[in-house]
C-alpha cells in the first residue's frame with residue numbers, strides 16, 4: 001500500500017533528520033541547518049502527513065498521480081538534500097543538482113495537489129468503513 005510506503009519513507013527521513021540535528025547540536029556546527037530543517041519538514045512531516053491523508057481517503061492513492069508524486073518527492077528530496085549537503089561540506093557549488101532536486105519536489109507537490117483537488121470529493125462510502 002502506498003500509504004505504508006510513505007510512512008516508512010517519512011520515518012527513514014525522521015531518523016536521518018534527527019541524527020543530523022543531534023550531531024549539529026553536539027558539535028555546535030550549524031552549517032547543515034537548512035538540510036536538517038528540510039529533511040525533517042519535507043521528509044518526516046510532509047510525507048508522514050500525506051501517508052495519513054491516504055489512510056483517511058484511500059482512493060487518493062489508487063491513481064498514477066499518487067505514485068508519480070511519491071517517486072518525484074522522495075527521489076527529488078534525496079537529490080536536493082544530498083547536493084545541498086555536498087555543497088556545504090566542500091567547495092563544490094552543485095547548484096544544478098540542488099535546483100533539479102528542488103524542482104522535482106515542487107513538481108511532486110503539484111501532482112499531489114492536482115490529485116487532491118480533482119479526486120478528493122469523489123470518495124466512496126467504502127473509503128470510510
Ligand code: HEM
Nearest residue numbers: 017018020021022023024025030033036037040041044045
Ligand atoms: C532530536 C531532535 C532534534 C535536534 C537535536 C535538533 C537540533 C537542531 C539544531 C541544533 C538546529 C540549529 C539551531 C540554530 O541554528 O541555532 C535546528 C534547527 C532547526 N530544526 Fe531541529 N532538531 C531536532 C528535530 C527537529 C524536527 C523533528 C524538526 C521538524 C519537524 C526540526 C526542525 C528544525 C528547523 C525548521 C530548524 C531551523 C530553525 C531556524 O532556522 O531558525 N528539528 N535543529
Ligand code: HEM
Nearest residue numbers: 033034035036037038041042045046101102103104105106
Ligand atoms: C521544494 C520545496 C522547498 C524549497 C526549494 C525550499 C527552499 C528554501 C529556501 C531557499 C530557504 C531559505 C534558506 C536561507 O535563508 O538561506 C528555506 C528556508 C526554510 N524553509 Fe524551505 N523550501 C521548501 C519547502 C519547505 C517546506 C515544505 C517547509 C515546511 C513544511 C519549509 C520550511 C522552511 C523553514 C522553516 C525555513 C527556515 C529554516 C532554514 O533556514 O532552514 N520549506 N527554504
